[in-house]
Amino acid sequence: MPSKFATLLVMKRLVLLGGGHSQVEVLRQWVMHPQPDTALTVVSRDLLAPYSGMLPGFIAGHYRYEDCHIDVRPLVKAAGARVCQSEIAGLDLDNGKIICPDRPDVPFDVLSINTGSRPDMEGIPGVKEYALAVKPVDIFIQGWERILAEALSSEGTYRLLIVGTGAGGVELALTMRYRLTSEAKALGQDPARFHLSVITRSDEILTTHNRSVQRRVLRALEHAAIKVHYRETVVSVEPTHLTVEEGKRHDFDALIWVTQASAPEWVKASGLATDDRGFILVNDGLQSVSHPNVFAAGDVATMESTPHPKSGVYAVRQGPYLAENLRHHLRNEPLTPFTPQTRFLSLMCLGPEEAVASKGPFAAQGRLMWAWKDYIDQKFMRKYEMGMSPMSNDDVGMSEMYCGGCGSKVGQDVLSRALSNITPYPAEGVVRGLDHPDDAAVITYPPGSQVVHTVDHFKAFVDDPYLLGQVTAHHCLSDLYAMGATPHNALASVTLPHGPEIMQEDILSDLLAGANLVLRAENTALVGGHTTEGEELVFGLTVNGYAAPEDILSKTGIQPGDALILTKPLGTGVLFAADMRKKAQAPWIAQAIASMLRSNRDAAHAFRDADAHAVTDITGFGLAGHLREMLAGSQYGAEIELDAIPLLDGALACSEAAIRSSLFPQNLNAECVIANRNTVPPHKAYPLLFDPQTSGGLLASVPGDTAEAVAKAVGGWIIGRVSDDPNLSGKFNLRQ
Numbered sequence: 001m002p003s004k005f006a007t008l009l010v011m012k013r014l015v016l017l018g019g020g021h022s023q024v025e026v027l028r029q030w031v032m033h034p035q036p037d038t039a040l041t042v043v044s045r046d047l048l049a050p051y052s053g054m055l056p057g058f059i060a061g062h063y064r065y066e067d068c069h070i071d072v073r074p075l076v077k078a079a080g081a082r083v084c085q086s087e088i089a090g091l092d093l094d095n096g097k098i099i100c101p102d103r104p105d106v107p108f109d110v111l112s113i114n115t116g117s118r119p120d121m122e123g124i125p126g127v128k129e130y131a132l133a134v135k136p137v138d139i140f141i142q143g144w145e146r147i148l149a150e151a152l153s154s155e156g157t158y159r160l161l162i163v164g165t166g167a168g169g170v171e172l173a174l175t176m177r178y179r180l181t182s183e184a185k186a187l188g189q190d191p192a193r194f195h196l197s198v199i200t201r202s203d204e205i206l207t208t209h210n211r212s213v214q215r216r217v218l219r220a221l222e223h224a225a226i227k228v229h230y231r232e233t234v235v236s237v238e239p240t241h242l243t244v245e246e247g248k249r250h251d252f253d254a255l256i257w258v259t260q261a262s263a264p265e266w267v268k269a270s271g272l273a274t275d276d277r278g279f280i281l282v283n284d285g286l287q288s289v290s291h292p293n294v295f296a297a298g299d300v301a302t303m304e305s306t307p308h309p310k311s312g313v314y315a316v317r318q319g320p321y322l323a324e325n326l327r328h329h330l331r332n333e334p335l336t337p338f339t340p341q342t343r344f345l346s347l348m349c350l351g352p353e354e355a356v357a358s359k360g361p362f363a364a365q366g367r368l369m370w371a372w373k374d375y376i377d378q379k380f381m382r383k384y385e386m387g388m389s390p391m392s393n394d395d396v397g398m399s400e401m402y403c404g405g406c407g408s409k410v411g412q413d414v415l416s417r418a419l420s421n422i423t424p425y426p427a428e429g430v431v432r433g434l435d436h437p438d439d440a441a442v443i444t445y446p447p448g449s450q451v452v453h454t455v456d457h458f459k460a461f462v463d464d465p466y467l468l469g470q471v472t473a474h475h476c477l478s479d480l481y482a483m484g485a486t487p488h489n490a491l492a493s494v495t496l497p498h499g500p501e502i503m504q505e506d507i508l509s510d511l512l513a514g515a516n517l518v519l520r521a522e523n524t525a526l527v528g529g530h531t532t533e534g535e536e537l538v539f540g541l542t543v544n545g546y547a548a549p550e551d552i553l554s555k556t557g558i559q560p561g562d563a564l565i566l567t568k569p570l571g572t573g574v575l576f577a578a579d580m581r582k583k584a585q586a587p588w589i590a591q592a593i594a595s596m597l598r599s600n601r602d603a604a605h606a607f608r609d610a611d612a613h614a615v616t617d618i619t620g621f622g623l624a625g626h627l628r629e630m631l632a633g634s635q636y637g638a639e640i641e642l643d644a645i646p647l648l649d650g651a652l653a654c655s656e657a658a659i660r661s662s663l664f665p666q667n668l669n670a671e672c673v674i675a676n677r678n679t680v681p682p683h684k685a686y687p688l689l690f691d692p693q694t695s696g697g698l699l700a701s702v703p704g705d706t707a708e709a710v711a712k713a714v715g716g717w718i719i720g721r722v723s724d725d726p727n728l729s730g731k732f733n734l735r736q
C-alpha cells in the first residue's frame with residue numbers, strides 16, 4: 001500500500017532559521033494549518049526559546065527558568081518538522097543552503113529568518129573576553145548565576161558594572177540589585193557591599209522613552225543605590241576594569257553588556273540586501289527585498305518602508321503575518337502587509353514586583369503595572385503551551401493507512417539519495433559493503449582474531465537526528481571498547497516517522513551523516529542496514545569488531561587493592577528527563593551532549609595497557625547496576641566514595657528536584673548489593689547511582705599502584721577501591 005504522502009506532490013522545503021518570538025507563532029500556526037506539500041525544518045541554536053519580556057523577572061527571582069522559556073520542541077513535533085540544532089555559519093543563497101559549522105548543509109526552497117540580535121561588541125578591545133553579553137540568553141543566564149554565586153561568596157565590596165541604559169540595561173541593573181539584596185539578607189550579609197553602576201554614552205537614560213518614564217526609572221535607580229555615569233563611551237576592557245574615552249577607569253568584579261542591537265556577520269556576507277547597520281531589509285510582507293524566497297522578522301529584519309526600534313513587541317506582532325505570508329508565498333498568493341504601530345506599550349520591572357509603564361507620552365508606575373505586565377506575559381506564554389492538534393481534515397485516520405511488514409520499508413529512492421551523501425570509512429576486509437551493495441555485507445576479519453558483536457537502539461531522545469546519529473554511534477561503539485575490541489563495521493537500523501518523502505530523506509540523511517561522522521572517526525565502515533516506517537524515530541546500530549583472544553576485556557575479574565576508575569560524569573538520564581519537563585537549563589544539556597559525544601576508545605586502550613582486571617561501560621542500568629554486574633559472582637566487593645563520583649552540571653539540581661528518568665525505579669533493584677544501605681547517612685548524590693546513562697563512561701578496575709596515573713591519563717575519577725572484606729563479597733559499601 002502506498003504511503004499517504006507518496007501520492008502527494010511534495011515539492012518544497014521550508015526552513016525556519018531561529019526560534020525567536022515570530023517563528024514560534026509560525027510553528028503554532030503550522031500545527032493548526034499544516035501544508036502537506038511542504039516539508040518543514042527548524043534550524044536553531046536552542047529549542048527552549050527565552051521570552052525576553054520575562055527575563056528581568058527571572059533575574060529578580062520572581063520567575064523560574066521554565067516560566068520564561070517557550071519549549072519549541074512540542075510545537076516542532078506537532079508540526080511534524082525536522083530539527084537541526086545548530087548555529088548558522090553562512091548562507092548559500094544561489095544553491096539554497098544554510099551552512100552550519102558542525103553539520104551538513106541544510107537545503108531550503110523558502111527560508112524564514114528570526115534569529116534576533118546581539119548587543120554590539122565590535123571594535124572595543126577586550127569586551128568579548130571579559131564582559132557578559134545579555135544575548136544569547138542561555139549563556140547570559142549561566143553567566144549571571146555564576147556572578148550571583150561569586151558575589152554572595154565574596155567578602156567586602158563587590159562591583160557590578162552594566163554598560164547600556166536602554167530598557168534592557170536599566171531593568172537588568174534594578175533586578176540584579178533586587179536579587180543580590182534579597183539573597184544577601186537571607187544569608188545575613190550586608191547588601192550595601194554590592195556596588196552597582198550603569199554606564200551610558202548618552203546624557204540621559206532610556207532615550208526612546210518620555211521624560212516622566214525617565215524620571216521614574218531614575219528615582220528607582222537612585223533608591224536602589226545604582227550610580228549612573230553619563231557621556232562615557234567605553235574604549236577598552238581589561239579583566240578587572242574598563243576605560244572610557246577620556247581615560248577614566250572603572251573597576252569591576254563583573255561586567256554586563258547590554259548595548260544596542262547589532263546584526264550578525266553572516267547576514268552581511270550572504271548577499272541579502274541589508275540596511276546600513278547590516279539588518280535584513282524586508283518589504284511590508286516581511287519578504288527580503290532582494291531574495292523573494294527569503295523572509296525575515298524580529299530584530300534581524302528592518303522594514304524598508306517603516307523602520308521601527310528593535311523590540312520584542314514587533315517580533316511578536318510580526319509572527320502571525322510571517323506565518324500567513326509564508327503560506328501565501330508557498331501558494332503563489334499575494335502577501336498581506338504588516339503595518340507596525342508607531343507607539344507601543346513597554347512595561348519595565350523595577351526590581352520588586354513593581355513596574356513602570358511607558359507608551360508615547362503616557363507613564364504610570366506601581367504594583368498594578370507589574371500585575372498588568374505579568375498578566376500580558378503569562379498570557380503570551382500560555383499560547384505556546386502545547387495541547388493543540390492539527391486541524392486539517394486530511395489527517396483523519398492517517399495511522400490506519402500505513403502498511404506494516406515489508407510494506408513499511410522506506411522507498412528505495414529516499415534511501416539511495418540519503419546514502420549518496422555519505423562516504424563510509426574504507427575499512428580493510430570489507431568484501432561487500434555500501435560501495436558494492438548486495439543482499440548482505442561480506443567481511444574478512446584478521447586471522448586469529450575473535451569477532452565481537454553488539455547492538456543497541458534508541459527512540460529519539462534529542463530532537464536533532466544528526467545529533468542522535470552521533471550519540472547512538474558513540475553509545476554502540478562503547479560496548480566494543482569495553483570489551484577491548486577494535487570496531488570494524490556497523491549496520492544501521494532506522495525507523496523513520498511517517499511523513500512526506502522529502503522529510504524522510506532529510507531525517508535519514510541527517511541520521512546517517514551523524515552516525516557516519518563518528519564511525520569514520522573510529523575507523524568503522526558503515527556496511528548496510530535496514531529502514532522502516534513507524535510512529536516515531538528510532539535509530540540503532542549493530543557494531544562488529546574483533547580482538548586477539550588475549551586482549552578481550554571482561555566486566556568480571558576485579559582484584560583486591562584495585563582502584564575503580566570512572567571516565568565520564570553521571571547524570572544524562574536525569575538531565576534529559578528534566579529537559580522533557582522543561583526544567584533543564586540549556587548549558588546543562590549542552591554539557592551532557594558534549595560528554596555523550598566523547599569516545600571511550602582512548603580510555604579503553606589505556607585500561608588495556610594498564611592491565612585492568614575488569615572493564616564495563618555505564619549505560620542503562622546506571623552506575624550501581626553496572627557495578628553490581630562487575631561484582632557479581634566475585635568473592636570481593638567494593639568501597640565507593642560518594643563524594644568522589646563526578647556529576648554533570650545540573651544533575652544534582654534536577655535530582656534534588658525529585659526528577660527521575662523512567663528507568664530509575666527498575667535500576668533501584670541494584671540497592672540490594674549496597675551492603676550498608678540501611679546505615680549510610682543520606683547523601684544528595686545517592687539517587688544518581690541509579691540514573692541510566694546514554695553513551696556513559698567506562699568503569700575500570702585497575703591495579704591500585706598505577707591507578708592515579710591511569711585516572712589522570714584518561715581524564716577519569718577514582719571513585720572507590722576493591723575490598724577483600726568477606727562481608728562485602730559481591731556487594732559494595734558507600735562512604736562519604
Ligand SMILES: Cc1cc2nc3c(=O)[nH]c(=O)nc-3n(C[C@H](O)[C@H](O)[C@H](O)COP(=O)(O)OP(=O)(O)OC[C@H]3O[C@@H](n4cnc5c(N)ncnc54)[C@H](O)[C@@H]3O)c2cc1C
Pocket residue numbers: 017018019020021022023043044045046049050052053054055056086087088089114115116117134136167168169171172258264297298299300310311312313314315347
Ligand atoms: C533584558 C532585556 C529585556 C527585554 N525586555 C523586552 C520587553 O519587555 N519587551 C520587548 O518588546 N522587548 C524586550 N527586549 C528586547 C527583545 O529581547 C528583542 O527585541 C527580542 O528578543 C527580539 O526577538 P526576536 O524574535 O527577533 O529574536 P530572539 O528572541 O532573540 O530569538 C532569536 C532566536 O534565534 C536563535 N538564533 C540566534 N542566532 C542564531 C544563529 N546564528 N543560528 C541559529 N539560530 C540562532 C536564538 O537561539 C533564538 O532562538 C528585551 C531585551 C533585553 C536584553
